[in-house]
Amino acid sequence: MSTEQFFTACAITILLLPTLAFLWLGANLLIQRRPSELMISRISGTAQLGSLLAAITISMAMMFNHTDQVVVDLGAWFIAANYEFEIVFLIDRLSMPFVLLTCILTGIVGRFSRSYLHHESGYARFFLLMLMFLVGMLCLAMGGTIDLLFAGWELVGLSSALLIGFFQHRKEPVLNGLRTFAVYRICDVGLLVGAILLHHYAHTAEFDLVFTHAHWPVGLPDIPTAPLHVIGLLFLLAAMGKSGQVPFGNWLPRAMEGPTPSSAIFYGGISIHAGAYLLLRMSPLLERSAITMVSIVVIGLLTAIYGTLVGRVQCDVKNQLAYSAMAQVGLIFVEIGFGFHFFALLHMGGHATLRTLQFLRSATVLREFNRLKAATGGSDLSRGGGQYEFLFPMRLRRWLYTAAMRGCDMDAVVQSTLVGPLMKIAGSLERIEERWAGNIDAKRVEP
Amino acid sequence: MYRTLEWPWLSAFLAFGLFCAIVIGRGSDPRLARKLAVVVASLFTIAGIVATILFYNVMNPTPWVDPLRVIGFHEEPLLAVDSLNALLLPFASILSLSALLATPRALMTPARIGIILWQLCAVWLLFLSEDLILVAVAWVIGLMPLLPSRHTMWSLGGHIHVPYLVLSCVLFIAGVAGIIQAGVDAQVLAPSSLLDAHGIEAYIPRWVLPAILIAVMIRKGVFPFHSWMPSLADREGTSTVALLAAPQVSLFVLIRIGLAIFPSASAEAMPWVGQIALVATLYGAVVGLGARDMRRAYGWMVVSQSSLVLVGLECANISGITGALVLWIAMGLSLTGLGLAIACIESRVNRIDLRKFYGLGVQAPILATCFLILGMASVGLPGTLGYVAEDLIAHGTLDAHPWTGIAMILATAANGFNVLRCFFRIFGGPSPEGRYVWDLLLRERLALVGLVVLLIVSGIFPGPLVDTRTSVAVQLVSDVSESHAH
Numbered sequence: 001m002s003t004e005q006f007f008t009a010c011a012i013t014i015l016l017l018p019t020l021a022f023l024w025l026g027a028n029l030l031i032q033r034r035p036s037e038l039m040i041s042r043i044s045g046t047a048q049l050g051s052l053l054a055a056i057t058i059s060m061a062m063m064f065n066h067t068d069q070v071v072v073d074l075g076a077w078f079i080a081a082n083y084e085f086e087i088v089f090l091i092d093r094l095s096m097p098f099v100l101l102t103c104i105l106t107g108i109v110g111r112f113s114r115s116y117l118h119h120e121s122g123y124a125r126f127f128l129l130m131l132m133f134l135v136g137m138l139c140l141a142m143g144g145t146i147d148l149l150f151a152g153w154e155l156v157g158l159s160s161a162l163l164i165g166f167f168q169h170r171k172e173p174v175l176n177g178l179r180t181f182a183v184y185r186i187c188d189v190g191l192l193v194g195a196i197l198l199h200h201y202a203h204t205a206e207f208d209l210v211f212t213h214a215h216w217p218v219g220l221p222d223i224p225t226a227p228l229h230v231i232g233l234l235f236l237l238a239a240m241g242k243s244g245q246v247p248f249g250n251w252l253p254r255a256m257e258g259p260t261p262s263s264a265i266f267y268g269g270i271s272i273h274a275g276a277y278l279l280l281r282m283s284p285l286l287e288r289s290a291i292t293m294v295s296i297v298v299i300g301l302l303t304a305i306y307g308t309l310v311g312r313v314q315c316d317v318k319n320q321l322a323y324s325a326m327a328q329v330g331l332i333f334v335e336i337g338f339g340f341h342f343f344a345l346l347h348m349g350g351h352a353t354l355r356t357l358q359f360l361r362s363a364t365v366l367r368e369f370n371r372l373k374a375a376t377g378g379s380d381l382s383r384g385g386g387q388y389e390f391l392f393p394m395r396l397r398r399w400l401y402t403a404a405m406r407g408c409d410m411d412a413v414v415q416s417t418l419v420g421p422l423m424k425i426a427g428s429l430e431r432i433e434e435r436w437a438g439n440i441d442a443k444r445v446e447p
Numbered sequence: 448m449y450r451t452l453e454w455p456w457l458s459a460f461l462a463f464g465l466f467c468a469i470v471i472g473r474g475s476d477p478r479l480a481r482k483l484a485v486v487v488a489s490l491f492t493i494a495g496i497v498a499t500i501l502f503y504n505v506m507n508p509t510p511w512v513d514p515l516r517v518i519g520f521h522e523e524p525l526l527a528v529d530s531l532n533a534l535l536l537p538f539a540s541i542l543s544l545s546a547l548l549a550t551p552r553a554l555m556t557p558a559r560i561g562i563i564l565w566q567l568c569a570v571w572l573l574f575l576s577e578d579l580i581l582v583a584v585a586w587v588i589g590l591m592p593l594l595p596s597r598h599t600m601w602s603l604g605g606h607i608h609v610p611y612l613v614l615s616c617v618l619f620i621a622g623v624a625g626i627i628q629a630g631v632d633a634q635v636l637a638p639s640s641l642l643d644a645h646g647i648e649a650y651i652p653r654w655v656l657p658a659i660l661i662a663v664m665i666r667k668g669v670f671p672f673h674s675w676m677p678s679l680a681d682r683e684g685t686s687t688v689a690l691l692a693a694p695q696v697s698l699f700v701l702i703r704i705g706l707a708i709f710p711s712a713s714a715e716a717m718p719w720v721g722q723i724a725l726v727a728t729l730y731g732a733v734v735g736l737g738a739r740d741m742r743r744a745y746g747w748m749v750v751s752q753s754s755l756v757l758v759g760l761e762c763a764n765i766s767g768i769t770g771a772l773v774l775w776i777a778m779g780l781s782l783t784g785l786g787l788a789i790a791c792i793e794s795r796v797n798r799i800d801l802r803k804f805y806g807l808g809v810q811a812p813i814l815a816t817c818f819l820i821l822g823m824a825s826v827g828l829p830g831t832l833g834y835v836a837e838d839l840i841a842h843g844t845l846d847a848h849p850w851t852g853i854a855m856i857l858a859t860a861a862n863g864f865n866v867l868r869c870f871f872r873i874f875g876g877p878s879p880e881g882r883y884v885w886d887l888l889l890r891e892r893l894a895l896v897g898l899v900v901l902l903i904v905s906g907i908f909p910g911p912l913v914d915t916r917t918s919v920a921v922q923l924v925s926d927v928s929e930s931h932a933h
Contacts, residue, residue: 030816030896032886078913080839081765081921121809136829147838151829158823161867165875168808174875181867185860192856196845426737433734434743437607437678 006061011072011089013054014099015138021047022131029124040127041114048110048134052103059096068093068215071144071208088144088206094216094280094345098141098273101349105269105356106134112360113261122166126259129166133159137270141277145205146195149281153191153242156271157184163262164255173257180251182419187241187248191278194234198285201227211284217341219284228285232292235282236299243275243329245303250411252326256318263318264359268325269352276332276348283341293337300333306408313404317362325355449510449527457513457526457575460494464568472561480557481547484564488544491567495537502533503915512577523640525578531702531919532574534912538776539574539694541901542783543567549787549894550686551794562592563690570694579639582700583623587616589696590666593679593687606682608675615665618658619700625655626708644708656712659705660720666697668750669720669757670727677738677746684793685745689786692749693779698756702923710927714763721761725854727754732861736868741799744869745789751862752778752825758855759840763927767843768920773913774836777824777902781833784821784898788814791891792873795884801869804876810884815874817887817895822866824902826859831906835913 001009021044028035035043062070074087110130117123136155143149161184165177195205201223202210211219223231239245244252244267255267266272279286279296286292304327311323328351335344361368389397403409467487474480502511512524528536546563569589576582590612629650630638638644661672668676680688705713731751738744756778759771789799791814796805808815820828827837837859845852887895905912 026816030813030899032813078835078909080769080913080917083766083839083842085835085838125812151834154827154829158828162819165871168875169806169877171804171876174804174871177875178864178868178871182864185864189853189856189860192841193845193853196841196852196856197849199842200845200849422733423736426733426735428737429730429734430737430739430743433674433677437674437681 003061003065007058007070007091008072008074010054010058010061011091011142012074014051014058014103015089015135015142017047017050017054018044018131018134018138022128022135025124025128025131029128034124037114037118037123040124041110044110044127044131045107045114047131048103048107051134051138052100052107055096055099055103058091059100062091062096069208071206073144085147086145086206087148088208089142089148090144090207091142092216094277094341095141097345097349098277099138101352102134102137102141102270105352106130106137106265109261109265109269109356109360112264113259116261116363117259120259122168126163126166126262129159129163130262130265133163133265133271137274140274144207146198146207147205149278150191150195153188153238153274153278156274157181157188157242160184160255160266160271163266164258166258166262176251176254176257180255183241183248183251186418187238190234190237190241194231194238197227197231197234198223201231207281214284217280217283221285221288223285225288229289229291232282232286232289233295235278235286236292236295239275239278239333240299241275242278243272243333244326245275245299245330245333246306247410247414249303249306249326250407250414252322253314253319256316256322260318260359260363263322264356267322268355268359272325272329273332273348273352276329276336276344279333279336280341280344283336283339287339293339295337297334297337300330300335300337303327303330303333306330306410309400309404310407313401317365318359321355321358321362325351328355449512449524451512451514451524453514455513455515457528458515460491461526461568461572461575464491464564464571468561468564468568471564472558474557474561477552477555477557477560480560481555484547484560485544487564488540488547488567491571492537492540492544495540498528499533499537502528502530513575523577523637523642525581526572526575527577528575530915530922532699534776534915535574535694535699536571538779539567539570541898542690542693542779545783545787545894545898546686546690548890549791551790553794554684554686554790565592566690570696573696574699577641579623579626579641579644579704582641582704583620586619586666586696586700589691590616593683593691608679608682611665611672611675615662618665619662622655622659622662622704625652625658626704628652629655641703641707648709648711651709656705656709656716659700660716663697663701663705664720664723667695667753667757668692668727669724669754670730670750673727673731673750676750677743680742680746680749681740685742685786685789688746688749689783692753693783693786695753695756695775695779698760698775701757701760706923706927710929714927717761717763721758721851724754724757724761725851727751728758728858729854729861732858732865735865736861739801741789741792741801741869741873744801744865745786748785748825748862748865749782751858752782755840755855755858758851759843762840762843762847762851763924764843764847765917765920765924766839767847768923769913769917770836770839770841770843772916772919773832773909774840776905776912776916777832777836780898780902781821781825781831784895784902785818785825787891788818788821788895791887791895792818796879796882799873801872803872805873806876806878807884808874809878811874811886813887813892813896815870817899818873819866819870820899820902821895822870823863824899824906826863826866831902832909832912833902834906835909839913 069092072089076084077087078085117126132155136152139152140149161177161181164180165174167173199205210221241248256263307323307327311320314320332344332347471480471483510527510529513526515525543563566589569585573585627638629647633647633650665672728751731747735744735747738747756771756774759767824831824833827833844855
């Protein structure tokens with residue numbers, strides 16, 4: 001077996017195993033056969049472990065061969081005359097750490113969920129959506145073309161919205177899932193338009209060719225300056241949505257309505273870093289647009305400040321963690337904006353691991369807290385914070401506190417400037433159409 | 448060049464279908480009628496699949512024609528299978544078969560079952576016709592079940608579709624008459640034959656193409672002729688709209704007549720049609736967000752997504768046109784499935800008000816899964832055929848007109864949100880207390896799960912389908928270029 005064949009086999013294995021597990025579970029549920037909890041967790045665990053082993057094998061092989069980048073080209077998925085949708089995986093110093101992180105954290109969360117969701121009616125649905133998320137995330141991370149990355153991006157978005165609405169018997173999770181999906185859809189427009197403009201100007205969708213065969217994080221895309229700015233800002237819009245950056249960040253606390261393991265893997269571990277990953281992947285292109293780089297830094301800084309401020313007044317542990325995650329991802333954006341790629345990657349790995357742990361522990365934190373309290377002789381452990389606040393005058397502190405309690409009215413701003421007017425226009429047009437079609441009369445005789 | 452079949456298989460099959468439609472429609476036992484109709488539709492599906500396989504693997508690429516001729520009429524073929532319609536025959540049959548299986552029992556009177564078969568035959572006739580008179584006949588008989596009856600003739604309240612559809616029939620017949628008259632003026636041997644109509648563009652009066660285009664736009668529900676579509680969904684239910692809109696006969700007519708007979712004028716008119724269709728795509732997507740009733744929301748989805756096919760067709764490059772032709776199939780399968788899923792839900796909980804939560808997800812998980820996959824496939828869910836189509840169209844339109852592409856993406860995003868909004872409203876929220884809602888019955892499952900599987904399999908392995916559609920797109924582009932050269 002040649003080296004090329006070896007890498008191809010490993011790359012296919014990474015993606016194929018979770019896909020097969022997803023299809024198996026999906027097909028079973030579709031024909032009304034419900035496998036046992038043990039069977040579900042074993043099969044999904046085996047798929048995750050298989051992917052992880054393949055990812056470790058590739059990483060080791062790359063390390064021993066002193067290879068920075070491998071392009072695995074599986075050929076065209078479909079061809080329409082001069083347009084080809086290529087299935088290309090890009091295995092490099094950016095994608096492999098992300099793939100490893102994804103496989104490890106998803107595996108841990110899968111194992112945790114086996115006990116945590118035991119006897120939960122949506123047990124199979126949870127694993128199905130988690131496998132869908134894993135497939136999407138691996139596609140996103142290993143995708144060697146912007147089209148493949150977009151396909152993964154969409155699967156991650158849909159699985160995220162569905163998992164937020166996991167507890168479907170209550171209205172709030174469902175509404176919050178819908179709200180999150182709305183933000184995703186708005187920001188996904190940025191990715192899709194950016195992807196197609198990239199294809200248009202670079203005449204290829206393959207990252208390897210766009211960046212003229214240079215290895216990440218170096219690359220010299222041959223794209224004129226004006227479209228470069230537009231493409232950069234569009235990718236930033238997409239990253240802002242997925243990574244919960246200001247002003248789109250308020251879906252993140254809403255997403256806490258989902259089960260704790262999904263919060264851990266999506267909003268603590270992997271999904272929230274997808275936007276940062278996109279920026280890192282496109283960094284050779286973004287760095288040629290000063291406007292985009294400055295915008296990334298500004299948005300990252302604003303998000304870090306916002307997340308810190310609002311997170312400090314949250315009384316719910318998951319919300320507090322969500323805002324902390326938002327702030328940390330804001331800092332990762334700042335690092336990317338300043339061009340510290342490897343530092344940002346390291347930060348991402350560390351943050352994802354810690355935050356996943358914190359989210360998984362959040363379910364037992366109260367018990368732990370009481371145990372600690374008892375162990376320390378009942379001393380008051382609830383007092384926290386207050387490290388820097390005394391530096392500000394009382395009036396400013398009160399104002400900041402009020403603003404933080406109200407989430408800086410970010411939701412209201414998005415609602416009143418974007419969602420509200422759109423829904424109002426839609427509603428008015430629909431009423432006009434109903435009147436025109438004479439349906440008001442028709443409705444009176446409806447059964 | 449074409450190859451003539453030894454036996455009149457096509458005409459015999461159509462005659463058999465029409466006979467069955469009339470006999471079954473006049474029956475009195477709805478259960479027996481459904482069973483018989485399912486058998487007939489299955490025969491049509493098998494015949495369509497066999498015809499497609501034979502066409503692409505054995506006869507390729509020569510069109511084969513039916514030997515039937517009418518005494519005293521011209522000697523040109525009347526029915527033919529070619530690269531454009533070969534794949535559409537099983538496609539239309541699968542849609543009708545799914546409707547026969549999944550439409551709720553309460554709606555399935557023998558008359559209604561007969562209408563579904565009748566419409567299937569009309570669609571087949573229109574797809575196979577090589578004669579303008581037959582195309583016009585098929586156009587009208589396909590709409591006959593929705594045209595005015597004694598009860599609806601003078602009352603348009605809630606029947607807004609009637610004047611629209613009558614107008615489309617009148618305009619289409621007038622347009623066809625104009626073409627035939629031009630053929631007579633040009634001294635063509637068979638003035639009504641599509642095979643002889645090439646090269647008569649110079650003789651055709653200027654009003655004919657606009658008349659046909661408006662007829663097509665009305666039947667497709669393109670802005671500003673769209674209002675009847677959500678209204679019809681509201682009045683007659685989503686399965687009726689699905690069967691009327693999903694086969695996209697108007698698009699077929701546009702390609703067969705518009706682009707073939709008027710290559711030059713169509714090339715000039717298509718950008719306008721495309722821009723209007725783009726407005727319809729965006730308008731339908733936005734207004735759909737404001738719909739309070741599931742049926743109307745579905746009607747708006749149909750308006751928006753079916754107009755998208757026209758947008759792809761307009762971009763005049765191969766990837767865009769191929770995308771439009773693939774979307775034709777993807778949208779047909781997904782929106783028909785979605786319409787049938789809505790009908791299934793309504794048979795369980797009555798009409799769906801999108802301001803309420805119905806909480807059906809717990810009791811009907813398979814219905815929920817089918818609804819979600821079918822709905823999302825219509826807006827390009829990765830892993831389904833919809834994704835392939837949207838990808839091709841997006842590349843095609845952005846290559847041709849970047850702003851058109853961006854507007855199209857915005858519309859798709861809004862439609863995607865609308866699908867999830869409907870999904871969460873129907874399947875999310877507290878479960879209905881004291882009400883038992885059953886999941887899909889076996890026949891419903893066969894139809895809906897079948898459509899889901901079809902969309903996923905063709906989405907994972909889109910190669911053969913895209914190849915067949917690419918060959919049609921290449922032919923269309925070369926025809927238009929040739930006419931420009933002349």
